Amino acid sequence: MSLLKDKLETVQAAVAKAAEKSGRTAKDITLVAVTKGVEVARILEAKVLGLAKFGENRVQEAQEKIPQIPDVEWHMIGHLQTNKIKEALSLFSVIQSVDSLRLAREIDREAQVQGKTISMLLEVNISGEKQKFGFGTEDIYTSIDEIAKLPSVKVLGLMGMAPHSPDTQIRRIAFKKLKGIFSVCKSLKHSNVQMQVLSMGMSGDFETAIEEGANMVRIGRALFG
Numbered sequence: 001m002s003l004l005k006d007k008l009e010t011v012q013a014a015v016a017k018a019a020e021k022s023g024r025t026a027k028d029i030t031l032v033a034v035t036k037g038v039e040v041a042r043i044l045e046a047k048v049l050g051l052a053k054f055g056e057n058r059v060q061e062a063q064e065k066i067p068q069i070p071d072v073e074w075h076m077i078g079h080l081q082t083n084k085i086k087e088a089l090s091l092f093s094v095i096q097s098v099d100s101l102r103l104a105r106e107i108d109r110e111a112q113v114q115g116k117t118i119s120m121l122l123e124v125n126i127s128g129e130k131q132k133f134g135f136g137t138e139d140i141y142t143s144i145d146e147i148a149k150l151p152s153v154k155v156l157g158l159m160g161m162a163p164h165s166p167d168t169q170i171r172r173i174a175f176k177k178l179k180g181i182f183s184v185c186k187s188l189k190h191s192n193v194q195m196q197v198l199s200m201g202m203s204g205d206f207e208t209a210i211e212e213g214a215n216m217v218r219i220g221r222a223l224f225g
């Protein structure tokens with residue numbers, strides 16, 4: 001049995017356990033395998049094991065790898081520079097890391113040029129750290145009202161990262177906060193805003209995130225580390 005297979009089974013068991021704690025099942029949780037720094041052969045191995053959604057955080061690295069790994073869904077999870085939007089739109093199915101109104105508008109403009117609609121998550125800064133990317137926990141609501149006016153984007157939900165802290169409780173509070181924002185956003189009725197996906201939780205904290213309502217987790221090290 002491969003090492004990757006072992007790790008995947010461990011992660012899946014932990015996901016199932018956390019899902020049950022929050023009254024759901026493993027089927028309710030989508031796993032995005034984060035492959036930054038992971039070579040193509042290992043990503044292909046993960047695909048053979050049944051993984052179908054993958055995340056990369058840099059356009060340049062993604063450009064080299066994605067064409068070699070067809071028939072899976074790619075998510076952009078890192079900060080996207082405006083000069084890389086064009087490439088990103090041809091590589092990724094979902095941009096999880098839309099972290100400003102300006103970026104959303106630029107993505108919409110390029111999506112119109114390419115004649116497509118692009119799915120996105122809005123990244124909210126729940127870490128309280130000013131240097132982190134993301135919409136503020138206060139201005140996310142007015143920003144959504146603006147993004148809802150953009151014709152070529154479809155907002156599927158929210159993404160967030162807990163602060164770097166060894167204290168689980170601090171992370172839990174951050175996840176709770178994002179779940180609360182998600183619930184409020186869900187009640188806003190905009191035709192191109194769906195609010196189905198709550199992407200939070202990484203290798204170090206995905207169980208806590210799921211317990212607090214995440215339905216998508218982004219896991220790198222626990223699978224490939």
Ligand SMILES: *Cc1c(COP(=O)(O)O)cnc(C)c1O
Nearest residue numbers: 034057077202203218219220221
């Ligand atoms: C790297 C990364 C992850 C995965 O982190 P791990 O700790 O390796 O699981 C998740 N989300 C984002 C935005 C990342 O950059």
